[in-house]
Amino acid sequence: MSRLKSCLLIFLALFSATESINVEVLNEEFTEALLLRPLPDRKVLAHFHFRSSAPPSERCGRHHHIFPKSIYQLVHKFQVREMELSFTQGRWNYERWGGFDPISSSNAKPPGVELWAEFDVPQDQVDYSWKNLTHALSGLFCASINFLEHSSSYSAPQWSFGSASGKLRYGTLPREAVCTENLTPWLKLLPCRDKAGLSLLMDRPSIYRGYYHSQRLHLKSDEFGASEMSTGMVLEQTLTVVLRPDTFSGQALQPSWSLSSLIGRSVSRKCSLSSSSNVYVQFEQNLVFEGDKLKEDGEASENAIPVGDGLEDNPLFELSLPPKRVIKELGNSQKAGSILHEFSVEDSNEFKPFDLELNWKLPVAWSCPQAPLQASRFLLGSGNERGAIAISMKSTKSNNVERTSSFDENECWLRVGIFQIVPWYVKVYYHTLKLFLDGEPQSSMENIEKIIVSPSEDKVSTGVMEMILRLPCSVNTAALTLEFDKGFLHIDEYPPDANQGFDIPSAVIHFADFVANMSFYDDSLKQVPILSKLQEEVPVVSYTEVLLVPLTTPDFSMPYNVITITCTVFALYFGSLLNALRRRVGEEERFLSGKGARKAGPLTLMISKLSAKLRGKPWESPKQSESGRSSSKYKLLAKVVLVAGVAAAWQFYFQ
């Protein structure tokens, strides 16, 4: 019997082993990539992209070699269909770093933690799953994501985030501090951690010294849908940092940098589990345009021999390594698209680490592509009573507007979606919504295409406003104001450091008609995950600033004072109340008249008797009592004087 059992076990083991091998052969896959891009303000964007995918477990079992088990369990336990978690420090500078490319649209995140997740559970269980998910993530990433558990901290957007299934929940923690303790668990999800591959570059001091730092985890699974079409789970981990090269250069020249000088480390070997590990250097459209212009000018002036479009002849910069290939983006009619240089780290080793260098040859200035409108949000008014939130959007005059709207001028509309969460203690009056276009207040709601408002409920839910504005393309500025009253919190609802003020999470501005994607000449490039990601059509999204609303805060040392004052008041009140209740006026009068006889104390009584005897007079009590009282008064005075005199004498004697 036992032999049979062991045979069965061996068989089972073998079977599962073969199956897992099959899976690996099928499509459990891990890739890594790093994209570097020089930014106009002398900084460099580094965008790490890791992607692990696992086939659907229904077909291929539940054991994975590469795909992190914790994420798999998360997906299965809470039936997560799609989820995105980001930890961000610093602000993405839309003005200088651009807002119209795939990287800024999907990787520029609000400061702190942002989490949204869509579940594949019945409608009534979504909130339950969300709560559990926040707790699980909180433990997984060493962050206080569990504060998103309460219904007054998350919301259910209807259409602003992807699907309109109603099973999506969204929450942010603007004040969450991001630190290495969040990065370490994030790195643990990678098969090679930070021991090999591109993640070797993640030198903590240089990463956190950057101007912007956002680690993101995007999870997508269609495990629970139609099983035939299912592609399994895809986990995308990206880390976007903006660094400033330390190398000094002239005033006008962009700083030259190398990977090792920028980050402080270099890659010595690829992660052997990854199927591709590439480094890309991207030069933006406008930079390429400038370069081309310069080249043409140079050719025109010097009559130089035209050479083929290699790298070496680029007048602006030179790269230390020859690229594996050069990928060109499809441009528009006026300008050529941006250029990606691909490098592979596969042939690097301990002795010859991969180190890329970029040297600028000529000073150049360019600007990044901008979103059609640049949004900023600020508070109006001061004081502790009321205020207003204003979202101001300014046209960047980028040619994107004209490009996408090919209609005639009358029909050209710019659709702008705004998603705004407001905590309940900021009581927004949505009827005060005012819209100004080019300084003119718009009376009717004709510019609002669609709006959903769910007002906040005290201590229960946040206020959510989702709207789509329809602005004429020629608009220069649009401003939106919403007035609010500042509420009061209960004393134990104040967070630590309550005097700092309270945060209103970033508003999300999305431009529904615009998609930020790159399209390449070569369709085969879709095989490479990062390139396919760049080609994916993502809507242009930008986040506004987090606002700090100063609310009235009590003096937290006050409870002590309040307790003492209250106790005093209570004591006085009850004392006088009891006194009034206890007192019987008639009896008291009788008592007082009777008391006249027995007023004096024993000592005075004795003294008065004595004096009466001495004087040889009969002793009379009432008079005696009077004299006794006065004598006791004198005595008290004498005692006080005596004590004071003794004290003074003591003082002088011992000096």
Next chain:
Amino acid sequence: MAEVAAVVKPKPRPIIRIGLFLISYSFLVSIICCVAGVLALLLLPVLAKNTYISENALMPGSASPMLSSADASDGHMFLNKIMSQNSISINTGIEIPEMIGKHIIESGGEVNYHQFQPISDNFHPLQFFLGPDVGIVQENYSCTSYGINTVGIVRAPRGDGKEAIVIVTPYNSVKTTTSEALSLGVAYSVFSLLSRVSWLAKDIIWLAADSRHGEHAAVAAWLRDYYALSRADLEKSLDMCGPSSVLGLELTSVKTNGESNGFRRAGTMAAALVIKVADSSTGFEKDGLKIYAEASNGQMPNLDLINIVNYLAVHGQGLQVRVEKIWSLLDSWWLYSLGELQELLGKVAKSLNPGWKFGIPASDYVEGCATLANSLYNQALGVPTGPHGAFRDFQVDSITLEFSPRFSSSQRVLFLLHVGRLVEGVIRSVNNLLEKFHQSFFLYLLTSPSRFVSVGIYMIAFALLIAPLPLVAAALFSDASKSKSGKDEASLEPSQPGESIPTFTTWNWIRTAKTVLMVHLWGAIVTIIPYFLCRFPNSSPIASLLMWIASSLVWLFFICAASGSLSFSRASQLQIREWTLLKAVTVTAAFIGLCLMSVINYATAQIGALLLVPMCLMAVPLRIDLTAKTTKALLRGACNILLGFVGFPPTAFIMLKGALDSSDRIRLDDFWNWTESLRAWNSATYIYICMVHLPCWVLCIRILLHRR
């Protein structure tokens, strides 16, 4: 047998007994309280405590300053550029803003120009309570006179952009003086350093305020636009004066650097520092620093802000820190002898017990008194002492630092280094702050940069001064009602205080209360009259003042006639002691007014109480004094006349001015100008004078002139 009656009668509760006791001895009590109040006020410099940094997070001086001499020489070069720009003959006032903007961009900051017009002064006395309106700044612009503020912003590299620290340097863009250029140099060297450092958690805003229409106006205009949806937010291009306007030209020069021209903001302001350099150099061997802190209506910034500046200036940079004081008090003999007296008392006490440490050197005392008096005066005036006042209106803590260099021209780099390091240290300290300033005091008086009197102590003087008012009112009331009930010879013996409360109520006081109310109503009318007077243009101050007085008198008679009270002719028909009731109600009104004012502006209430309390307490009809013909009565009458004279606001103002300024000429129209400035600055003191002080003075005069 009074004793027997007292024994048989149930005794009232002790608290009531104490009250009755105090009321029956109200004369003595009021004298004691008033004297004690004045004494307590004079003792405040002795009771002042040393300042200490209350908020632990500030940690001033914990980091060594990073501002190097290279930064300072950068600032010096910047200064020279401004001066050379200034020496060019034709100056339209945009060259310097343009240059500042260019430098800000070069150092990596963001820049925008804020074009403004000085705010027309409109009187909002209640703005203090309500705060500025939320909404949009809408007003008509003319292209004739405006100023251009240059605003530079450093975004904190890893900050979340929720908070900001503001540096303000006012300068005249048309004609920049050397000292203004020095302050710009300081700000530039600090700003360019801060754009490089990595420790910033809050954004830095540098506001180079164009002070050609006044420093305060420029800062206030910028702040108003910062907290409202300004025109710059709504309209893309700012060239409302046509394309040929100066700002249009400027725009083009800035646009090349990829900067747009919208109104830039940077979150909630945590603190603001106004940096100024004095024109005159100090006579001391150290560079000097003078701190101005008083904002409108006696509001003060958090004491911690002054503390860190003082700490860093004294311990870090070795500057000599001073607070403004009234110089004429420094060589007053009576203050000095008072100081010597308290020094002597302190020595005696110390000889009795070494543990008793009070009493400060007489010279320190006099200096403390002069500083305290200035602090009290500035708070009472309710007019901000510098551009920092505009920030306090938006609940931002701010102070003005006025540096006075040791040398006039040489060693400027060293001066820039010292001052720059101080500013950097203060900013770093505020940058450390997690919460807004809340830990330390907001209600205090300074007696020196490192000593302060907190609200708990200085309230004593005020409380002692006004304590006799309700007592006297009660005593007078009971007196009057007793005399009504026919017991004219009722004794005021303390043995039967229970008697003094009448068992029936005469509602006669309602009539006098109506009189008092009418007079206060008249006070409100007097408050408003200047608005209508301001409508007449080109009237001289003295004419306006006379018209004000004349119309006030007309209104007074009109109101008296309308209400039928206060008529001097019909007083005879009524009770002999009507004036006691009138005095009781007047004293009560003064008490209520002073208490209300002490909540709004303590210092005004304190100074007002010094004038008002003796006047109200002393007021007795002159006829009584004249008929009594005793020395005491005559003395009292003389005192009353004196107090009545001093209590009249214009005379009080002129006497105070004469005493403090010791200037040669004092004119009557100064008073009009003074009240006009109070109105312009929305000072609550103006309302106090017109609605509390003046009616009470009129009522006191009414009592003095009462016919027996």
